[in-house]
Amino acid sequence: MTATTTNTSFNNTAKQGAAEAPAAQWGGVFAMTLCVFALIASEFMPVSLLTPMATDLGVSEGLAGQGIAISGAFAVLTSLSIARIAGSMNRKLLLLGLTALMAVSGVVVALAPNYLTYMAGRALIGVVVGGFWSLSAATAMRLVPPQQLPRALAVFNGGNALATVIAAPLGSYLGSIIGWRGAFFCLLPVAAIAFVWQWVSLPSMPAQPRPASSGNALKLLKNPAVLMGMLAVSAFFMGQFALFTYLRPFLETVTHVDVSTLSLVLLTVGVAGFMGTSAIGTFLKWNFSRTMVGISILMAVIALALTFFGDDLAAVAILLGVWGLVATAAPVGWWSWLAKTLPADAEAGGGLMVAVVQLAIALGSTMGGLLFDTSGYRSTFFASASILLIAAFLAFLTTRFQRVTAA
Template sequence: MTDTPFEKTKIAEGGAWGAVWSMSLCVAMLIASEFMPVSLLTPMAEGLGATTGQTGQAISISGLFAVATSLAITTVAGRINRKTVLVVLTALMLISLVVVALAPSFAVLMAGRALLGVCVGGFWSLATSILMRLVPERDVPRALGLMYGGQAIAAAFAAPLGSYLGDIVGWRGVFWALTPVVALNLVWHLVALPSLPVTTRASFATFGTLLRRRHFRRGLIAITFTWGSAFTMFTYLRPFLEQITGVGVDLLSVLLLVLGGAGFIGSSLSGRMVGGRIERMLCLPALVMGGCTAALLVAGGSVIAAGLLLAIWGAMNTAMSVIWMSWMSRNVDDLPEAAGGLMVAVIQASILLGGVIGGFLLDLWSVTATFAGSVLLAVIALAITGTGRNLLKPKTES
């Protein structure tokens, strides 16, 4: 086995669960900060003298910087104690929120959003490897479930809460409202996170080492089609529900809330359901979510059917991250930071790719073509994943 780039000394026999909860809150704040502009685009554009389309790029730029940071963080951070890195990233998130809240122009807004992208890419790249050090191996899936629970909560409530508060305190007030929570989270990190020293500096050559491993390379390809399928559908869910299901704004909000709430349940259950045979779980995201998308093409005209299918889809959407990160923690456990960086970069790129493919199909034909394209990508993901055995680390590497 290759030398691990950090000490694997157990923090405590029972694990440092306070630190896990602190990371879960950090995830919630990252997701809320990243996607809050979705519900505030119009007032933000008016306040900054920009077009709505330009302001929408505030979301895209954070994603682009997240991809770049996810690939560079392990090298740039070098041998810096990982507790220090997480504290710095959380402090940068706080600064980003202040910059956005005070932004006098569109250019300053974009700078603040780029800074947030650095936080997103850096945190997600290191998160799984840090959890592997905070809790016993058997509890890693449960810890991942708790962390992604923060993502599910933020995804469910950030947009509607932002829209509601925006009408009361204005869009700047919404970003100011997040700052005390992030400041509290920063203090919690300082108190709860143990020292996480790094003994070996990673380099870009480490990515080459990982990509030469057939099981990991095949896993990345499966991840590309799995996330690509999910976001080809999810990015264009609203036009589908409006055109095919025929819902108005109020019912649309209810359906999206159902999807987000189910995501919280999915993250909680998946953390407990992932057992020793992780390969059996790998096909479930593409199978279940692709199946729900296919069923929506048939029964999406019914509000009840759409709601039920979206609940199942939403639960598996968050479970998907727990399942695949658990796979990484067990099959690339000697280089988890570099593996996490590659996975985050591939996932972010797949999300962008899914949006491009879905938009092309929508403009060329219809939203049903977009959903059909999502199903096709899910089928390809299933073909690559197979039984999951070909994605397991060979025993010779153990």
């Protein structure tokens, strides 16, 4: 598939999806971006609060980290079935319902009297993650004209990056002042504002007729290029979250940072990620394959380096800053690949991508937790590096398969 053919196909599909929105409705785009911010903050808040949560709930840090895994598992189930379950439901009402469910999840987690209730709350946020992200690209096509679609998708990713900048260090800081439960409660006003803003700014979006393949997103895997790309995406996120989920206990037990320093290190990771998200477009235009392969290799090197320099605060801060720079930007590259590879199947492709990503996060955090509890942080970081190297190889193969398929 040549770049010209891909872009033409993408633009034609975008025109069809934007037929109901001849004028850009940026209020809706920004309202959804705020929802993305609250969603990402809710999903990964346990990363910065893992230690106090584990202590309060009476479980190990590895078990507390499974809150990331269960949200990922439920996101997988939801993303593969949301279009079929929602049927002819107006997409605006569906998005509002998911936003309300996000707030409910926050309350359940914040008030959880035991580990089981905590995991139930995390399962609810997984449902929201799977449903919201599956609909995001298709919704963007209905909010802006085709020529502004890339910008709208970049704004969505900006909400993701902003959450990465703020959520982890702020969660760690708030946790030290008002406790981890109070930190989760602080997300509720954000969810409420996102709900009202979407209610006011989103247009009515009746369900649209979908291609036959949308009935089962897994059918898309019959395309060899799609299958290889999804394998690469899976390996990347699995390797990333095998390490990232257990960053706080590593920093506290190996680097020996206090709460203030922990928040500063996490802020460094987030700020670097925001910068990376802003800059990756230039690299993707230069060479998609080299960019995505290079990111995975660089992250693998960082994972290994952390095992050697874990007790050196300056070195760890620099390494994690580079990690944040490339790790946060990588999803932008894979969503761009998806848009160009499946331009006519945005909803099904989005559901499949979310399922793959969340399943990979669940597997990565579970594996990382088991290794962390049984063999220590080094085994977790070595496993992360190994999987990221596999991701680099699969990313390289993805472009080769795409060329063969196009030919």
